[in-house]
Amino acid sequence: xxxxxxxxxxxxxxxxxxxxxxxxxxxxxxxxxxxxxxxxxxxxxxxxxxxxxxxxxxxxxxxxxxxxxxxxxxxxxxxxxxxxxxxxxxxxxxxxxxxxxxxxxxxxxxxxxxxxxxxxxxxxxxxxxxxxxxxxxxxxxxxxxxxxxxxxxxxxxxxxxxxxxxxxxxxxxxxxxxxxxxxxxxxxxxxxxxxxxxxxxxxxxxxxxxxxxxxxxxxxxxxxxxxxxxxxxxxxxxxxxxxxxx
Ligand code: 3SL
Numbered sequence: 121x122x123x124x125x126x127x128x129x130x131x132x133x134x135x136x137x138x139x140x141x142x143x144x145x146x147x148x149x150x151x152x153x154x155x156x157x158x159x160x161x162x163x164x165x166x167x168x169x170x171x172x173x174x175x176x177x178x179x180x181x182x183x184x185x186x187x188x189x190x191x192x193x194x195x196x197x198x199x200x201x202x203x204x205x206x207x208x209x210x211x212x213x214x215x216x217x218x219x220x221x222x223x224x225x226x227x228x229x230x231x232x233x234x235x236x237x238x239x240x241x242x243x244x245x246x247x248x249x250x251x252x253x254x255x256x257x258x259x260x261x262x263x264x265x266x267x268x269x270x271x272x273x274x275x276x277x278x279x280x281x282x283x284x285x286x287x288x289x290x291x292x293x294x295x296x297x298x299x300x301x302x303x304x305x306x307x308x309x310x311x312x313x314x315x316x317x318x319x320x321x322x323x324x325x326x327x328x329x330x331x332x333x334x335x336x337x338x339x340x341x342x343x344x345x346x347x348x349x350x351x352x353x354x355x356x357x358x359x360x361x362x363x364x365x366x
Pocket of ligand 1: 149151152153154194196197198207226227228229230270330
């Protein structure tokens with residue numbers, strides 16, 4: 121297995137679906153989309169359906185029974201008008217999400233998912249399910265794995281690189297190879313912050329943005345919690361993530 125990391129969707133090479141393309145893609149949005157997805161599926165959501173485009177989300181969600189759907193999302197960190205939930209991983213508790221389909225759109229995370237949706241194996245990872253995703257990859261042994269960060273509006277984000285390094289660390293110790301410099305740098309970042317990931321999240325520019333928007337202490341703590349969940353959010357049809365437990 122060879123693992124590469126791309127900081128943002130726009131860096132992903134145009135090779136998906138060709139012999140040079142990936143066998144698996146792993147999307148990362150630590151603050152907060154892929155953390156929320158992991159917790160929502162862990163807490164019993166039927167599926168998370170991700171949309172880059174809000175009009176498309178509204179259209180598709182209306183075709184779903186009202187009592188089993190929830191609209192979840194944000195722009196710029198703020199909950200969207202008319203939506204049921206923002207993008208906080210501590211809000212997707214069992215009482216709220218169990219049995220529901222979550223129609224989700226976020227500033228960056230769902231765009232990254234859209235970029236790789238044609239890859240035959242697509243998963244999402246965050247710090248709470250890092251080891252679960254590593255186990256699944258080690259079991260499936262895709263030859264070429266592309267991790268994709270969500271960043272912020274096309275720019276690098278520290279916390280996504282941290283999680284890429286955390287996942288790579290678990291893979292490399294089981295024999296995976298590093299395929300690009302971005303992945304090497306992410307590993308170095310993980311080595312620096314692994315004893316205090318929450319400090320890294322709070323230092324990151326998006327962490328600071330969330331702090332400016334209000335108290336997000338519970339979100340920081342949740343997003344920084346390492347290896348707590350066994351759920352592997354896996355794309356089972358285009359844009360739809362379901363829970364696979366390892
Ligand atoms: O950018 C995203 O997709 C979101 O995760 C950002 S936020 O943390 O919800 O503001």
